[in-house]
Amino acid sequence: xxxxxxxxxxxxxxxxxxxxxxxxxxxxxxxxxxxxxxxxxxxxxxxxxxxxxxxxxxxxxxxxxxxxxxxxxxxxxxxxxxxxxxxxxxxxxxxxxxxxxxxxxxxxxxxxxxxxxxxxxxxxxxxxxxxxxxxxxxxxxxxxxxxxxxxxxxxxxxxxxxxxxxxxxxxxxxxxxxxxxxxxxxxxxxxxxxxxxxxxxxxxxxxxxxxxxxxxxxxxxxxxxxxxxxxxxxxxxxxxxxxxxxxxxxxxxxxxxxxxxxxxxxxxxxxxxxxxxxxxxxxxxxxxxxxxxxxxxxxxxxxxxxxxxxxxxxxxxxxxxxxxxxxxxxxxxxxxxxxxxxxxxxxxxxxxxxxxxxxxxxxxxxxxxxxxxxxxxxxxxxxxxxxxxxxxxxxxxxxxxxxxxxxxxxxxxxxxxxxxxxxxxxxxxxxxxxxxxxxxxxxxxxxxxxxxxxxxxxxxxxxxxxxxxxxxxxxxxxxxxxxxxxxxxxxxxxxxxxxxxxxxxxxxxxxxxxxxxxxxxxxxxxxxxxxxxxxxxxxxxxxxxxxxxxxxxxxxxxxxxxxxxxxxxxxxxxxxxxxxxxxxxxxxxxxxxxxxxxxxxxxxxxxxxxxxxxxxxxxxxxxxxxxxxxxxxxxx
Numbered sequence: 001x002x003x004x005x006x007x008x009x010x011x012x013x014x015x016x017x018x019x020x021x022x023x024x025x026x027x028x029x030x031x032x033x034x035x036x037x038x039x040x041x042x043x044x045x046x047x048x049x050x051x052x053x054x055x056x057x058x059x060x061x062x063x064x065x066x067x068x069x070x071x072x073x074x075x076x077x078x079x080x081x082x083x084x085x086x087x088x089x090x091x092x093x094x095x096x097x098x099x100x101x102x103x104x105x106x107x108x109x110x111x112x113x114x115x116x117x118x119x120x121x122x123x124x125x126x127x128x129x130x131x132x133x134x135x136x137x138x139x140x141x142x143x144x145x146x147x148x149x150x151x152x153x154x155x156x157x158x159x160x161x162x163x164x165x166x167x168x169x170x171x172x173x174x175x176x177x178x179x180x181x182x183x184x185x186x187x188x189x190x191x192x193x194x195x196x197x198x199x200x201x202x203x204x205x206x207x208x209x210x211x212x213x214x215x216x217x218x219x220x221x222x223x224x225x226x227x228x229x230x231x232x233x234x235x236x237x238x239x240x241x242x243x244x245x246x247x248x249x250x251x252x253x254x255x256x257x258x259x260x261x262x263x264x265x266x267x268x269x270x271x272x273x274x275x276x277x278x279x280x281x282x283x284x285x286x287x288x289x290x291x292x293x294x295x296x297x298x299x300x301x302x303x304x305x306x307x308x309x310x311x312x313x314x315x316x317x318x319x320x321x322x323x324x325x326x327x328x329x330x331x332x333x334x335x336x337x338x339x340x341x342x343x344x345x346x347x348x349x350x351x352x353x354x355x356x357x358x359x360x361x362x363x364x365x366x367x368x369x370x371x372x373x374x375x376x377x378x379x380x381x382x383x384x385x386x387x388x389x390x391x392x393x394x395x396x397x398x399x400x401x402x403x404x405x406x407x408x409x410x411x412x413x414x415x416x417x418x419x420x421x422x423x424x425x426x427x428x429x430x431x432x433x434x435x436x437x438x439x440x441x442x443x444x445x446x447x448x449x450x451x452x453x454x455x456x457x458x459x460x461x462x463x464x465x466x467x468x469x470x471x472x473x474x475x476x477x478x479x480x481x482x483x484x485x486x487x488x489x490x491x492x493x494x495x496x497x498x499x500x501x502x503x504x505x506x507x508x509x510x511x512x513x514x515x516x517x518x519x520x521x522x523x524x525x526x527x528x529x530x531x532x533x534x535x536x537x538x539x540x541x542x543x544x545x546x547x548x549x550x551x552x553x554x555x556x557x558x559x560x561x562x563x564x565x566x567x568x569x570x571x572x573x574x575x576x577x578x579x580x581x582x583x584x585x586x587x588x589x590x591x592x593x594x595x596x597x598x599x600x601x602x603x604x605x606x607x608x609x610x611x612x613x614x615x616x617x618x619x620x621x622x623x624x625x626x627x628x629x630x631x632x633x634x635x636x
Contacts, residue, residue, distance in 0.1 A: 009050070018059040080117075081125075084126075089153075092152065098139040098140060131148050153212060187206065206271040209267045213260060213263065237265065245261050291324050291327070327362075330369060336374060336377070355376060396423065396484075397442050398445060399444050401444060410429075412466070419466075428441060443456060443476055443477070445459050459472065499623040500521065503566075504620060505571055510575050512537075515586065519532060525562075526561065528561060531559075552587060565585050566586040570582055
């Protein structure tokens with residue numbers, strides 16, 4: 001809300017009775033017509049009658065608990081884009097046929113020529129939406145087909161969310177005459193009933209489009225037969241659409257014609273998914289063979305390029321469902337906004353690079369446009385799978401030895417998992433020592449004395465008052481985690497790092513110089529063949545391996561003769577695209593060492609993820625310093 005509306009609200013709040021529009025106009029130095037506009041704006045802003053009107057004039061609604069303060073109001077649009085969005089909102093969301101240019105000047109606190117300049121810019125900015133803003137008789141109106149007005153207002157609402165979720169409160173503010181929460185529940189209930197699901201982003205996207213449809217229908221703005229999309233191609237999805245349309249018609253007393261129903265079907269198909277299939281056969285019934293094949297291709301490519309294994313059925317199932325919907329959205333020009341795009345790009349550069357690589361490849365293969373927001377959804381799928389893998393991988397395998405008296409062992413195991421389930425994996429629960437002989441685990445929790453010698457860590461606990469023993473259990477888990485990390489690095493360091501493959505403050509300044517030098521070192525040792533360097537550059541050109549102040553270049557395939565790491569450290573740093581990196585770890589990997597190397601790789605990444613570590617390692621002047629640095633820090 002703007003400054004003038006604030007003044008009107010404040011002025012009326014100080015009055016004891018009604019004031020005519022003429023009196024208010026004289027007091028606030030505006031026209032009586034503008035007073036009426038401001039009153040309407042204020043009431044629509046808060047979704048209730050803040051200001052009452054009668055034959056006597058206007059007055060504050062004293063029956064409300066409190067009157068909104070000016071601090072709760074929005075600031076006046078300042079930029080050209082904000083002013084454009086305001087005009088679009090007034091024309092479409094407020095269902096105004098035209099806006100007076102002088103009123104706009106007054107509200108936006110700008111000159112007449114500036115308003116005309118903003119409108120001229122709008123015609124260029126939104127040309128792709130096939131809309132036109134026409135100025136005549138000192139007013140502006142929008143000329144466009146109904147479908148394009150809806151596309152435009154959807155874009156504006158998403159853009160105004162400013163990289164955050166478009167939440168219920170914001171939607172309610174945009175559509176004050178519709179109970180948004182009630183509509184959300186109506187949609188969710190219909191979708192759940194038919195075993196479909198909408199993730200958080202899709203749910204908001206679908207809700208926004210349904211709100212626009214209902215709002216436009218309530219104002220008598222329907223789609224014409226020209227907008228009829230091709231008919232439904234799935235009986236179950238059509239059944240859901242019919243049920244949802246019936247519910248909307250009944251609740252809002254509207255009539256949805258065939259183009260509107262077709263629009264709702266298309267929006268549903270672009271956002272909703274079957275509940276995750278439980279079998280391969282069911283998945284093949286839902287997903288086209290070419291999409292399943294594409295998913296497999298990407299899983300293999302990511303494994304080859306980035307050493308990340310995404311072959312778990314839980315990931316491939318969810319990812320193939322996402323691909324199916326994404327391609328449908330892209331072909332329909334209905335791509336989804338992702339408020340987490342910038343956060344992912346800044347905080348997860350490697351995963352983001354993978355997502356960009358997939359998006360560019362998909363766009364080329366399928367000849368569709370994939371916006372960056374949609375690519376970021378790839379990163380979310382991959383990131384979630386890596387989190388799941390890391391959580392499972394970091395869990396310590398444990399066993400519980402406890403006499404099974406009155407369900408004592410079951411109760412104890414439940415309490416252990418409830419409080420430490422994120423850190424431990426109970427692989428064995430038994431009441432006899434003999435059952436432990438054939439089980440591999442790292443910690444044994446036991447309520448009785450153990451008679452045999454155990455290579456694992458043994459923690460004696462009482463089955464009673466377990467909460468008092470939480471520090472003891474937590475200490476054992478942390479000690480085991482530290483030992484495991486240290487063991488991996490210490491055990492494998494000498495196999496993968498060598499003094500001949502270490503460069504401290506070399507004279508090189510650029511990415512290409514340091515990669516070529518390190519590749520030469522590997523070639524001299526006969527750890528790689530002559531084509532290795534070309535493969536490293538091919539991989540690096542596909543997507544940079546630099547993130548923060550570290551770069552981890554490697555070949556696109558595991559084609560090394562011997563697995564090893566060539567290291568370059570520089571106080572000054574190497575120019576790496578837009579980055580300056582101080583630590584370069586050139587990986588040469590043989591397939592036979594894939595699993596072991598992956599563990600070492602993750603341990604090193606964990607070690608160097610903090611900027612403080614990079615600052616310290618820049619001071620290493622020799623391989624001995626580097627080795628000491630690693631060993632000293634993993635012992636902490």
